[in-house]
Amino acid sequence: MGKEEMNHNDTICALATAPGGALAIIRVSGLEALSVVDTICRSSIASAPANTIRYTHVTDGSELIDEVVVSVYRAPHSYTGEDSAEISCHGSSYIITKILEALIANGCRMANPGEYTMRAYLNGKMDLSQAEAVADLIASTNKATHKIAMSQLRGHFSSELSSLREQLLRLTSLLELELDFSDHEDLEFADRNELLEIAQRIESHISHLVQTFEAGQALKNGIPVAIIGKTNVGKSTLLNKLLKDERAIVSDIHGTTRDTIEDTIGIQGITFRFIDTAGIRQTVDTVEQIGIERTYQAMEKARIILWLIDEEPSKEELQVMQEKCEGKSLIIIQNKIDKEEKIQASTLSSLTTHFITISAKFGTNIDQLEKEIYTVANIPEIKENDIIVTNARHYNALLLAQEDIQRVISGLEQNLSGDLLSEDLRMILSTLAEITGGEITPDEVLGNIFKHFCVGK
Numbered sequence: 001m002g003k004e005e006m007n008h009n010d011t012i013c014a015l016a017t018a019p020g021g022a023l024a025i026i027r028v029s030g031l032e033a034l035s036v037v038d039t040i041c042r043s044s045i046a047s048a049p050a051n052t053i054r055y056t057h058v059t060d061g062s063e064l065i066d067e068v069v070v071s072v073y074r075a076p077h078s079y080t081g082e083d084s085a086e087i088s089c090h091g092s093s094y095i096i097t098k099i100l101e102a103l104i105a106n107g108c109r110m111a112n113p114g115e116y117t118m119r120a121y122l123n124g125k126m127d128l129s130q131a132e133a134v135a136d137l138i139a140s141t142n143k144a145t146h147k148i149a150m151s152q153l154r155g156h157f158s159s160e161l162s163s164l165r166e167q168l169l170r171l172t173s174l175l176e177l178e179l180d181f182s183d184h185e186d187l188e189f190a191d192r193n194e195l196l197e198i199a200q201r202i203e204s205h206i207s208h209l210v211q212t213f214e215a216g217q218a219l220k221n222g223i224p225v226a227i228i229g230k231t232n233v234g235k236s237t238l239l240n241k242l243l244k245d246e247r248a249i250v251s252d253i254h255g256t257t258r259d260t261i262e263d264t265i266g267i268q269g270i271t272f273r274f275i276d277t278a279g280i281r282q283t284v285d286t287v288e289q290i291g292i293e294r295t296y297q298a299m300e301k302a303r304i305i306l307w308l309i310d311e312e313p314s315k316e317e318l319q320v321m322q323e324k325c326e327g328k329s330l331i332i333i334q335n336k337i338d339k340e341e342k343i344q345a346s347t348l349s350s351l352t353t354h355f356i357t358i359s360a361k362f363g364t365n366i367d368q369l370e371k372e373i374y375t376v377a378n379i380p381e382i383k384e385n386d387i388i389v390t391n392a393r394h395y396n397a398l399l400l401a402q403e404d405i406q407r408v409i410s411g412l413e414q415n416l417s418g419d420l421l422s423e424d425l426r427m428i429l430s431t432l433a434e435i436t437g438g439e440i441t442p443d444e445v446l447g448n449i450f451k452h453f454c455v456g457k
Contacts, residue, residue, distance in 0.1 A: 008118075008119060008122060009030070009031060010030055010108075010109050011028065011029070011030030011031060011032040011033050011036055011107055011108050011109070012028070012029055012030055012108060012109055012110070012111035012112075012115055012116075013026060013027065013028045013029075013100060013103045013104070013108040013109075013110065013111060014026070014027055014100075014110060014111035014115075014116075014455050014456040015027075015096055015100070015455070015456050016086070016456035016457065017091075017456070019091070019093060019096070020091065021091045022090070022091050023088060023089070023090060023091050024088070024089055024090070024091045024095075024096050025086050025087065025088050025089075026086070026087040026089065026096065026099055026100065026103070027084070027085075027086050027087075027111075027116060027456055028084060028085045028086070028087070028103060028108060029078070029079075029080045029082050029083070029084040029085075029111075029116060029119065030082055030083070030108075031082070031083065032083075032107055032108075033082065033083045033084055033085050034046045034048075034072065034074075034083050034085055036103060036106045036107050036108055037070060037085045037087065037103070039106045040058050040059065040060070040099070040102045040103065040106060041054075041056045041057065041058055041059075041068075041070065042056055042057045042059060043055070043056035043057075045070055045072060045085060048070075048072040049072070050072060050073060050074035050077060051072070051073065051074075051077070052071075052072050053069055053070065053071050053072070054069070054070045054072065055067070055068075055069055056068060056069075056070060058087070058089065058099055058102065060098060060101075060102050065095060065098045065099060065102070066089045066090055066092075066095045066098075066099070068087050068088060068089045068099075069087075069088040070085055070086070070087050070088075071085065071086040071088070072085055073085070073086075076123065076125075079116060079120055079125070080116050080119040080120050080123060080125065081119065081120060081123030081124065081125045082119060082123065087099060110455075111455060111456065112450075112451075112455070113450065113451055113452070113453045113454060113455050113457075114135070114449075114450030114451065114452070114453025114454075114457060115450065116456070116457055117131050117134050117135075117450065117453060117457055118131070118446060118450045121437060121446075126153075127155075127158050127436040127437055128435065128436050128437030128449070129152060129157050129158055129161075129391075129394065129435050129436050129437075130152065130153055130155060130158060131437075131449075131450075132152075132391055132393075132449060133149050133150075133152035133153040133157075134153065134453075134457065135452060135453050135457075136148070136149035136152065136220075136390065136391075137149035137150065137153055138454065138457065141266075141271055142219075142266050142269050142270060142271045143269030143270075144219045144269055144270050144271075144379070144382055145219055145220055145271075145390075147382045147383075147384065147386070148216065148219065148220075148382065148386075148388050148390055150384075151384065151385060151386060151387060151388075152387075156385050156386075156387055157387050157389075157394075158436055160209070160387050161432055161435060161436060163205075164202065164205055164206065164432060165429060165432060165433075167198065167201065167202050167205070168202060168425055168428055168429055168432075169429070170198065171195060171198045171199060171202070171408075171425060172422055172425045172426070172429070174195060174198075175195065175418040175421055175422050175425070176418070176422055192412055192415065195412055196409065196412045196413065199405060199408050199409045199412055200409060202405050203402065203405045203406060203409060206398055206401050206402045206405060207402060209387065209389055209398050210389070210395065210398050210399060210402055212387065212388045212389050213389045213390070213395045213398075215379065215380070215388060216388040216389050216390035217390065218303060218379075219270065219271070219379070219388070219390070220390045221271075221273070222264050222271040222272060222273035223270065223271070223272050223273065223303050223304065223377050223379075224273045224275065224298075224301055224302045224303050224304070225272050225273065225274050225275065225302060225303070225304040225305070225306060225373065226275045226277055226295075226298045226299050226301075226302035226304075226305050226306065227239060227274060227275065227276050227277060227306045227308060228277050228295055228298075228299060228305060228306070228307055228308070229307060229308035229309060230309075230310075233308045233309065233310050233335060234308060234310065234335040234336060234360040234361070235276050235277065235308050236276055237360040237361055238276075238306075238308060238333075238335065238358075238360040239263070239274055239276040241360050241363055241366055242265055242274060242366065242369075242370070243263050243265055243274070262274065262275045262276075267370050267373060267374045268374050270374065270377065270379055272304075272373060272377070275298045275302065277295035277298050277299075296324065299324050299325070299328070300324075302328060303328065303329065303377070304328065304329045304330075304331065304373060304376055304377060305324075305325050305328050305329070305330050305331070306331050306333055306373075307321060307325075307330060307331070307332045307333065308333050308335050308360075309332065309333070309334055309335070309343065310334065310335050310336045310339075311343070312343055312344075313348075318348075318350070318351065321351055322350075322351060325351065325352075329354075329376040329377070329378070330351060330352040330354065331352065331354040331355075331356065331369075331372055331373065331376060332348050332351065332352055332354065332355045332356075333355075333356055333357075333358055333369065334355070334356070334357045334358070335358055335359065335360050336359060336360075336361070337357045337358065337359050337364065337365075338359045338361070338362060338364070354372055354375075354376055356368060356369055356372055393435070393449075394435050397431050397432065397434055397435050398432075398435075400431045401428045401431045401432055404424045404425075404427050404428045404431070405424075405428055407424050408421050408424045408425060408428075411424070
């Protein structure tokens, strides 16, 4: 954002709803918001009480643009903390353009992406982590990510950081008390073992938050699931059946899928990212060989692997799967059970206990397979107040804080001077404050955070 775009005293306007609907909402915020809206309306808006709705006409000179409803909010009781108005009009692109042009002609400027939420943060309506949760809430695609975003928006993560801050301040004050009065032999100070226990509790607290990031990223981006197996075993048919769509090409010709095909589905409120891969077999076809190599790359990135088979696997195949699936959740799926090929689950038990029989062609046991996929994902039930870190900025700050508190613990164990330990503790406090914006946050940092927001929010 340029300097001229960062003038927070401007009155701003923007379309706050997606184009193409029957209705649209145009949001106006700033010192002159109500007087500007008043200028283009036939009924008085500037004199309207807070939290009221006015039916009126928007005009451009003598020309009637639309019949609208205007919601009036007065500072500080609005989303941005400023005087604000929301104009609900018909969704015609012509009407929206004419209203925005009229607002700009009377003193508004178009809002930047995320500028309303930035103003809410700057005006103390929310902290920085809550502001980021607004974008996550808009982007949420399933029940889990919605719950995580709502928890953060309601301040649960901020409260957790506040609790950490209190513990850190207590540890800092005990150390600095020791420094300030070290020459008074008649005073008793906190035992170093007590300080060590406090530091270890803080480290455990931070470590727990750090550990939630992996699950948070999986929930936010979708849990990657690779469908692998020989050529013509039914991988693409299975993907299409799971997606309930003809996404992948299905053919009796071996080697039809030569690259990975990816799509997502929701299972019990969790998004899973399915990757259909090229069939694994010996081939001299250069393009197909590249596809098989990408299959192995997909397996490396996957959290869950679905190994589709339609006949008893060889010892060599079992050995390869043992190596490739280490550290992964593996489900072995016998396909084409309508052909009555019998495979003994006992011969596969060294790899996994998750074995299921299906017919991808006829949809047999697909519901059971989905339940099995959800089970092996091992996603903990997310409750209303649960805190799961999904933001990379927060995660990186927590990692730095974790390193610093581990250094404090090491220093306490080595009986280092309190002034050295206090410096590390101050760094932790500063690092955690960056998450919520508790200290002065540079404009370029704010610009980087809010530029990813949609216009109108």
